[in-house]
Amino acid sequence: MKTAALLILGAAMASGSASAADKWDGADDLPTSPLSCDASPAAAAAAKPYDGGKVTGAADKAGKPITLVDVPKLIGIGYFNATTKGMQDAAKELGNVKVTTDGPTEAKIDEQIKFIDNYITRGVDGVLFAANDPVAIAPVLKKALSKGIHVVGYDANAQPDAREWFVNQAEFNGIAKAMIDAMAKEAGEDKGFAIVTSTFTTPNQARWIAEMSAYAAKCHPKLKWLETVEAQEDNVLSLNQATTLINKYGDKLAGLFGMTSVATPASAEAVTKARLCGKVAVVGLATPNAMKPYVNAGCVKSVVLWNPVDLGYAATYVMRAVVDGKLKPGATSVEAGKLGKLNVINGSEILLGSPFIFTKDNIKDFDF
Numbered sequence: 001m002k003t004a005a006l007l008i009l010g011a012a013m014a015s016g017s018a019s020a021a022d023k024w025d026g027a028d029d030l031p032t033s034p035l036s037c038d039a040s041p042a043a044a045a046a047a048k049p050y051d052g053g054k055v056t057g058a059a060d061k062a063g064k065p066i067t068l069v070d071v072p073k074l075i076g077i078g079y080f081n082a083t084t085k086g087m088q089d090a091a092k093e094l095g096n097v098k099v100t101t102d103g104p105t106e107a108k109i110d111e112q113i114k115f116i117d118n119y120i121t122r123g124v125d126g127v128l129f130a131a132n133d134p135v136a137i138a139p140v141l142k143k144a145l146s147k148g149i150h151v152v153g154y155d156a157n158a159q160p161d162a163r164e165w166f167v168n169q170a171e172f173n174g175i176a177k178a179m180i181d182a183m184a185k186e187a188g189e190d191k192g193f194a195i196v197t198s199t200f201t202t203p204n205q206a207r208w209i210a211e212m213s214a215y216a217a218k219c220h221p222k223l224k225w226l227e228t229v230e231a232q233e234d235n236v237l238s239l240n241q242a243t244t245l246i247n248k249y250g251d252k253l254a255g256l257f258g259m260t261s262v263a264t265p266a267s268a269e270a271v272t273k274a275r276l277c278g279k280v281a282v283v284g285l286a287t288p289n290a291m292k293p294y295v296n297a298g299c300v301k302s303v304v305l306w307n308p309v310d311l312g313y314a315a316t317y318v319m320r321a322v323v324d325g326k327l328k329p330g331a332t333s334v335e336a337g338k339l340g341k342l343n344v345i346n347g348s349e350i351l352l353g354s355p356f357i358f359t360k361d362n363i364k365d366f367d368f
Contacts, residue, residue, distance in 0.1 A: 030207065032214035035177045050329030051160045052348030053141075057148040059125070062324045066125040068099040068316070071115045073132045073156065074107045078287045079261055079308055080130070082368035083155065086312025087128070093337055094320055099128070107233070109133040116140045120147055126319045129163070130155035134203055138162035150322050154315040155308075156204055160348055164322055167315045167342075168349045169306040172204075176211030177219075178355040179283055182302040183255045184220045186281035191254030192224035193281075194245045196263040198233045205259045208285075212257075226253065231263050238266030246274050258284025264303070268294035288358050288366040295363050303358040308368060311352055314339055318350055 070087055072080040084101040091097040102119070104111035109132040116127060117140050127144050131137045134157055141151050141162040154167040183193055197205045209228065216223050226249055231238035242256055242263075256271065258264025264284030268291065271280045277299035286303050294300040317336040321327035327334045333341045334350060345351045358366065 030210070032211050033173050034211060034215040034218045035173050037219035047332075048347040050347050052164045052166075052329070053145050053151065053161045055145045055148060055150055055164065058150060058323075059148060061125055063096070065096045065098070066320070066323055068097060068126040068128055068319060069116075069119040069124045070099055070101040070128040070312075070315075071103045071112060071119070072101065072130045073103070073112065074105055075101060075103045076105055077261075078289055078368045082287070082308035083130075083312030083315075085368070086309040086314070087316045089309070090313045090316035090320075090337060094316070097316060097320055099316060107132050109136045113137060113140045116144065120144050120149060124149060125323065126150040126152065128315050128319060129153050129158070131158045132156070134158045150319060152315055152319045152322060154311055157349075164348070165318055165327065166349045167311060167318055167352060168345065169308075169311050169352045170355045171345070171351065172207045173211045173215065175208050175285070175304065175355050176215045178304045178357060179208070179257060179285075180212050180216045180220055180223070182283045182304065182357070183257065183281060184223060186283065186301055187255035189220060190222040190224070192226045192249065192252045193255035193257060194226045194249065194253060195228040195257040195259060196231050196238055196241050196245070196267050197228060197259035198263070199230050200228075208259060224252075231260075231266070233260050233262045235262055235266055238263045239270055242267040242270035243274070246270060246276065246280065253280060255281040255283065258282065258286060260284075261286045261290060265290040265294065268300050272297075272299055287368055288363045289368060291358065292363055295358065295360050298360070301359065303363070304355050305358065306352055306356050307366075310339060313337065314342060314350065314352055318342075 072083060087099045091099050103115050112132050120143060127149055138159045141158055144151050151163040152165050153163045155169060157166045187193060229241045231241045246253060256267040258267045264286035268282045271277055271282055282300045283302050285305055291300060291303045314336045318327060318334055321334050331344055333343050336342045342350050
């Protein structure tokens with residue numbers, strides 16, 4: 001998906017005349033499901049059959065100690081430090097789980113695959129993962145399943161048949177609603193906005209943006225979608241791209257979306273440097289520590305995310321339930337300790353819950 005096409009979409013949305021032919025679907029071909037414009041619950045979707053993978057020859061470890069490895073996209077950043085903390089919290093509570101987080105220091109799929117493959121060779125009872133690429137990671141995860149190793153994903157999914165379950169931090173349409181509603185409230189219903197994302201083909205970002213497009217067209221049709229740019233999750237490039245958008249659109253730009261934990265603080269920094277706090281709203285996905293300076297300064301009002309500590313915690317409980325035989329295909333929920341009962345959605349996904357909104361009132365309570 002290129003800029004020119006996005007500009008066509010922006011013009012179409014601004015006029016409220018987007019047609020099926022020119023509708024931008026977020027760089028993938030999946031259907032969208034925008035939530036209702038008010039806070040009423042979405043209509044219940046038809047139950048989808050289990051579509052996850054199947055482990056072969058796993059040892060019976062029900063109620064027994066198990067050893068897990070967690071291989072996130074990369075290690076050493078605040079977000080995955082937080083998921084690791086949640087896993088350790090859950091392991092301590094459960095008492096019969098040992099989990100080790102290990103992985104690449106850069107978000108490179110080849111490196112992530114090597115780490116998983118090495119742990120298959122060394123032998124573990126389960127693999128927890130957050131995929132850098134849903135397709136490329138699938139063969140090594142299937143290899144784990146074929147070796148009797150349970151596989152549960154979180155944060156970023158793989159192809160469903162390459163893992164047993166996936167803990168979904170928030171549904172894409174829920175994130176989209178939170179983001180667009182916040183932008184409309186802060187920038188204005190008939191104002192222009194732009195997006196700084198990672199790449200147009202990164203799965204999570206593409207899905208969120210696709211749902212944002214659908215929800216904006218349905219519930220905030222006067223918003224003007226000016227442009228979406230790529231920034232590769234690079235801090236300097238994100239800052240430069242946000243600055244370019246500010247200079248390019250001038251008064252037409254009333255808001256910037258950051259679609260990654262890098263792009264959002266970079267966008268806030270660009271707005272701060274341009275002395276446009278209060279004039280250009282910044283709404284995005286980011287970790288609280290990165291956004292505290294901008295939120296506390298009043299330059300950013302809304303940071304959308306989920307609690308990654310809870311995400312890691314839930315993934316560990318889900319893995320324990322899988323090993324214990326308490327979470328099987330066809331289940332509708334799973335018990336997850338302090339989080340209570342989490343629902344199964346989309347066949348083989350566990351929904352953590354609604355998006356969390358960090359504001360000046362609560363951001364001080366989080367440290368990741």
